[in-house]
Amino acid sequence: MKLSLESLIVAIVTASLLVSIDAAAIEKRASSGYNDFDCKPSTAHPRPLLLVHGTTLSAASWNTYYPYFVKAGYCTYSLTYGKWKDIPLLGGLAPIENNAQEVGTFADKILAATGASQVRHSQGGILGRYWATYLGGAGKIGRLIGIAPIHHGTTLDRVTVLAKTVGLLGAIGDVLDPVAPALMQMVAGSEFMKKLNNNTDILPGVYQANIATV
Numbered sequence: 001m002k003l004s005l006e007s008l009i010v011a012i013v014t015a016s017l018l019v020s021i022d023a024a025a026i027e028k029r030a031s032s033g034y035n036d037f038d039c040k041p042s043t044a045h046p047r048p049l050l051l052v053h054g055t056t057l058s059a060a061s062w063n064t065y066y067p068y069f070v071k072a073g074y075c076t077y078s079l080t081y082g083k084w085k086d087i088p089l090l091g092g093l094a095p096i097e098n099n100a101q102e103v104g105t106f107a108d109k110i111l112a113a114t115g116a117s118q119v120r121h122s123q124g125g126i127l128g129r130y131w132a133t134y135l136g137g138a139g140k141i142g143r144l145i146g147i148a149p150i151h152h153g154t155t156l157d158r159v160t161v162l163a164k165t166v167g168l169l170g171a172i173g174d175v176l177d178p179v180a181p182a183l184m185q186m187v188a189g190s191e192f193m194k195k196l197n198n199n200t201d202i203l204p205g206v207y208q209a210n211i212a213t214v
Helices: 023-032 066-071 096-114 126-134 159-165 169-176 181-185 191-196
Strands: 049-051 076-078 119-122 141-147 207-211
Touching: 049 066, 049 096, 066 076, 096 119, 096 126, 096 181, 126 141, 126 191, 159 169, 169 181, 181 191
Parallel strands: 049 076, 049 119, 119 141, 141 207
Antiparallel strands: none
16 A cells, blocks of 8 residues: 555556545445445545554454545445464454554455545655565555554553563563564564664655654
């Protein structure tokens, strides 16, 4: 997803593919929700919007925001990615490579359905970057906008810092990997984060923005 999580699009869309959406159609989509694969991007908003949730969350995380984006005229989509084993409801737990591929496959489905050349990938964070760099998503992401993304890794609220200090980081990994392998991959300094940030954290040709508080 050029697409692309937030995140995860600076596209040129052929005029013939654009269908104007009148106010009535927008209201209908807003009331019916998201993931309308019959939606065609408008001239004002030529790129579909893909909302990508965070670790342990789901597509329902965006329920408050779907009506806002749909009423604004965006073709809006989301999915619950990264389910792991038999753990119910929670997403974003599977290995990050798998998660990025799952989001990328969904983005390609959006592009095919809407006739757009790129997706505006929202909140994808590291998934959008990994998909664009390693899984064929280059050129499909126009804008990648992250809400508190972990582009350079996390300490899991300083749990890994303490564990490393007392020599228990490996033990923490042994506990977490069977239930949520993505967690240790996201830790600052992990092999995954080193690969993700190899040489740069910038995607060429993609507008990237991060929103965070301090």
